[in-house]
Amino acid sequence: MREIFFKYIDKKSILHSINPSIKLIALLTMFVAITIVMDPITSLVFLLIIVLSTKYLANLKFREIATAMILSISMASFIAIFNILFYKTNFIPNIPVIFNIGKLKITNDALRVGLSRGIRVFSLINLSIIFVSTTDVTALVDSLVQNMRIPYRIAYGTLVAYRMIPLLSDEFNQIQASQKIRGVLPKKNIRSKIEFFFKQAITLMVGAIRRSDRLALAMDSKAFGAFKKRSFYRPERVEFKDVIFLISTILVILITYYIMWKIGFLKKLGVSA
Amino acid sequence: MSQISVNNLTWQYDGRLKPAISNISFEVEKGEFILILGSSGSGKSTLALCLNGLIPQEMPGKFSGKVKIEGLPTDTFPLSQLTQKVGVIFQDPESQIAMLKVEDDVAFGLENRLVPLKKIKKRVKESLTSVGLLEFKDEITSDLSGGMKQKLSLASMLAPLPNILVFDEPTSNLDPKSTKDLFDLIHKLNQSGKYTMLTIEHKLDGLMDMVNRVLILNPDGTLLADGNPRNVLKKHFLKIKEYGMWIPTVFWIGIKLKDKLKEKDISIEPPLTIDEAANKFKLLLKDIKDTKIKIGKKVDAKEKRESQDKKDKNEYKKFNQIEVKDLNFAYTNKKYVLKNLSFSVYEGDFLAIVGPNGSGKTTLAKILTGLLKPSSGTISLYGKNILTIDPLEISKKMGFVFQNPEHQFLSDTIYNEIALSLRLANKSEDFIKKKVNSLLKQFELIEFKEKNPFSLSQGQKRRLSVATMLLWDQDILIFDEPTYGQDFKNSQQMWNILRDLNSAGKTIIVITHDMNFVSELTEKVILLFEGEIRFFGEIRELFQNKKLLFNSYLMEPIVTTLARTLKLNFKDGSFPITIDEFLYLIN
Numbered sequence: 001m002r003e004i005f006f007k008y009i010d011k012k013s014i015l016h017s018i019n020p021s022i023k024l025i026a027l028l029t030m031f032v033a034i035t036i037v038m039d040p041i042t043s044l045v046f047l048l049i050i051v052l053s054t055k056y057l058a059n060l061k062f063r064e065i066a067t068a069m070i071l072s073i074s075m076a077s078f079i080a081i082f083n084i085l086f087y088k089t090n091f092i093p094n095i096p097v098i099f100n101i102g103k104l105k106i107t108n109d110a111l112r113v114g115l116s117r118g119i120r121v122f123s124l125i126n127l128s129i130i131f132v133s134t135t136d137v138t139a140l141v142d143s144l145v146q147n148m149r150i151p152y153r154i155a156y157g158t159l160v161a162y163r164m165i166p167l168l169s170d171e172f173n174q175i176q177a178s179q180k181i182r183g184v185l186p187k188k189n190i191r192s193k194i195e196f197f198f199k200q201a202i203t204l205m206v207g208a209i210r211r212s213d214r215l216a217l218a219m220d221s222k223a224f225g226a227f228k229k230r231s232f233y234r235p236e237r238v239e240f241k242d243v244i245f246l247i248s249t250i251l252v253i254l255i256t257y258y259i260m261w262k263i264g265f266l267k268k269l270g271v272s273a
Numbered sequence: 274m275s276q277i278s279v280n281n282l283t284w285q286y287d288g289r290l291k292p293a294i295s296n297i298s299f300e301v302e303k304g305e306f307i308l309i310l311g312s313s314g315s316g317k318s319t320l321a322l323c324l325n326g327l328i329p330q331e332m333p334g335k336f337s338g339k340v341k342i343e344g345l346p347t348d349t350f351p352l353s354q355l356t357q358k359v360g361v362i363f364q365d366p367e368s369q370i371a372m373l374k375v376e377d378d379v380a381f382g383l384e385n386r387l388v389p390l391k392k393i394k395k396r397v398k399e400s401l402t403s404v405g406l407l408e409f410k411d412e413i414t415s416d417l418s419g420g421m422k423q424k425l426s427l428a429s430m431l432a433p434l435p436n437i438l439v440f441d442e443p444t445s446n447l448d449p450k451s452t453k454d455l456f457d458l459i460h461k462l463n464q465s466g467k468y469t470m471l472t473i474e475h476k477l478d479g480l481m482d483m484v485n486r487v488l489i490l491n492p493d494g495t496l497l498a499d500g501n502p503r504n505v506l507k508k509h510f511l512k513i514k515e516y517g518m519w520i521p522t523v524f525w526i527g528i529k530l531k532d533k534l535k536e537k538d539i540s541i542e543p544p545l546t547i548d549e550a551a552n553k554f555k556l557l558l559k560d561i562k563d564t565k566i567k568i569g570k571k572v573d574a575k576e577k578r579e580s581q582d583k584k585d586k587n588e589y590k591k592f593n594q595i596e597v598k599d600l601n602f603a604y605t606n607k608k609y610v611l612k613n614l615s616f617s618v619y620e621g622d623f624l625a626i627v628g629p630n631g632s633g634k635t636t637l638a639k640i641l642t643g644l645l646k647p648s649s650g651t652i653s654l655y656g657k658n659i660l661t662i663d664p665l666e667i668s669k670k671m672g673f674v675f676q677n678p679e680h681q682f683l684s685d686t687i688y689n690e691i692a693l694s695l696r697l698a699n700k701s702e703d704f705i706k707k708k709v710n711s712l713l714k715q716f717e718l719i720e721f722k723e724k725n726p727f728s729l730s731q732g733q734k735r736r737l738s739v740a741t742m743l744l745w746d747q748d749i750l751i752f753d754e755p756t757y758g759q760d761f762k763n764s765q766q767m768w769n770i771l772r773d774l775n776s777a778g779k780t781i782i783v784i785t786h787d788m789n790f791v792s793e794l795t796e797k798v799i800l801l802f803e804g805e806i807r808f809f810g811e812i813r814e815l816f817q818n819k820k821l822l823f824n825s826y827l828m829e830p831i832v833t834t835l836a837r838t839l840k841l842n843f844k845d846g847s848f849p850i851t852i853d854e855f856l857y858l859i860n
Contacts, residue, residue, distance in 0.1 A: 137373060138372065138373050138374060138377055156371075159372070159373070160371050160372075162373075163370075163371070163372070163373055163414075163415070166415060167367060167415075171680075174675065174677065174680050175680045177639065177644050177675070178675045178677075178680040178681040179680075179681065179683065180644060180664060180668075181642055181644060181667075181668055181672075181673040181675075182668060182681060182693075182694055182741060182742070183664070183665050183668030183669065183694050183697070183698075183745075184683065184693060184694050184697060185664070185665070185697075199683045200683070203679065203680060203682060203683065206679065206727055207677075207679060207680075211365075211367070211368050212368075214363065214365060214368040214369070215368045215369070215371075216331075217322070217327055217331065217363075218363065218368060218369035218371070219371060220327055220331050220352060220356065221325065221327065221356045221360070221361055221369075221382075221430075222356070222371065222381055222382035222385055222429065223352070223353035223356055223357070223382055223385040223386050223433075224371070224381075224385050225385070226351070226352065226353035226385060226386070227353070227385070227386075227387055229387060230384045230385050230386075230387060231383070231384050231387045231388055231389055231390060231393065232384060232390065233376075233377065233380035233383070233384055233390065233393050233394070233397070234377075235390065
């Protein structure tokens, strides 16, 4: 389980060099911009922009993000198919139908909404993949504290906790193995399985609490939280290029909106469909 | 003014009935190297936390007395400055590394103390250099080996430029080679003359030549002794033994030799370090060679070993219980953890699996018990492929005691913990009662039977986890580091338990770093190195092969080293591997 879908890929690229906080703001802006587009063609244009950025701005190769792509493709297709099959207009009597699947009627609206939602989900996940792949977690935290004034105790405290996650998952596997070898297995029913899970979780918690006590002592030994401020080993600054990057992102969004509106695809923005 | 002054120190944790340490007073001068001894639960770690102010400033409890570091009182002076002066390196590296990257972790304590960037850079580099990790500065901390993690913890403690270093059993998670590396590092730091050091440690053999003073804590947390190592160990030897503390192996040999030579009217002072032992014994042997003592028996090592207690065991009709053929194993990331292993385990075997951390020992044990599936190759248990056997059936034939006993605990009382799997197997309450009570007696846990398993001491937890494994009278028992982190007394107890089980005909497989344990108890050994079997055979043979041991990051037992320098060997040229054998050769 050490293989994770999303992880930082150490490379050189334009996106790698952008200040993490600015990159995060750009990411959120793109999120909003994509979410409020209901027209599938416009969504496709945004997707194209994302695919191009993956290659040219983030310098990522397909095989580097292949595992993450499996996740995004399957989620997007699930949402698309689910909406195409079960969108509310399909159930209005006497509505014009494009085609039938068994007893299910598929309407024009269902197809449009399904595709649009699928494409948007696909875009959003891929944006996240780009962000995670080009942003070192430590740099992100450093930048949030230095550039966004997030209190350092919270930010680094979270980072330390983040470091513990794989340890916990290892430990849980150990606990399960220890139980299994004792021949202590839950009965086949769900209740027994849930009970069992909770008992194992308690064992995990006892260990975790003890570890967090030790960790707290170690952090105190390192003077964590002793002062209001701290100095920084990795200074993070917002530079001119970061501002340019953010402005460009916003411009790309606005220009895309404008062109698509002129051509006639994009009629309105919203969140309802 | 002394650098550290402890005056009538008493500390009681909230919720405890008795103080963890009480009425402790001592002074430490600059540059001293002090060893703190005590059985488990005697308050050694508590004392360590009192020295940098974490007790009483960060822990709830009752504090009295005074501790001063360079004249500054630890109960009121700002913690950030106390922890800068006194660096503590703890047992578990995982819970003292804060950051994801090596250099960030070293910088962390400096950033928190508002050290300017230029100085941080300089000190990160210096600290990493002094522990030999500079080339790893960009590595991810969780990818480091246990030994490297401890070196990193040390580097992070050195960066704020402390004057005092406190080590709280930093080697207990480490294999012999990493332990030696860390000791060498401590040696180097000690010789630099910059640091005063206090250390809690039970692997004493590589340490004694640095120690200029020993403090011994009683089990109730009071101070038993304080002084020169030789005087203190000699004077309090009986108490030390009674309380079950670790003592240097050579001192132990010296005591035994002294007893043995007493009847011949030869007296000998027990040595403290290996060098001293070699010199002393050499002189002794030279002096008396022609007169009263004969050296070297005209026996082969094998005869000696078999003449011990194993005679009846050879009469067992040995048949093969586990057979491993061409075993390969990889976790998902395609890197093979085990490569091409083939071996058999016979009924009544006492087999050790040794090798440095990360060589695949625990993985192998997990495969043997069916917890992991081999990538290729087969494991047969009594001639049947293990993958085709029901897990419940396997657990009735084979027990596996994991390294962390707590992972097995599921119940609210010790009685229920043992009864659990019997109940799941629908045994009658009468049967369960008889079985559980007899196990509780056997493992000296009967008086705690209504207590919660988590409330037991380390040694008791260990014994409970063994007890829960013996319910089905399994023929094969596998132990992962059974003596890990235990004091001498508890370790001895565990050794005896394993020895008894083996004498009763059980097959025992032990994964361990404890070479003394291996040499004293086991018969056969598998040496794993980077997933391959480097050696499979008689234990004696392994310990004669110094080069193989060295190349595999293992150490021979102290007695063997000693015998080698003294040229004390059996007729067949082999060197003794146990203290008994060593003494046997001096007659």
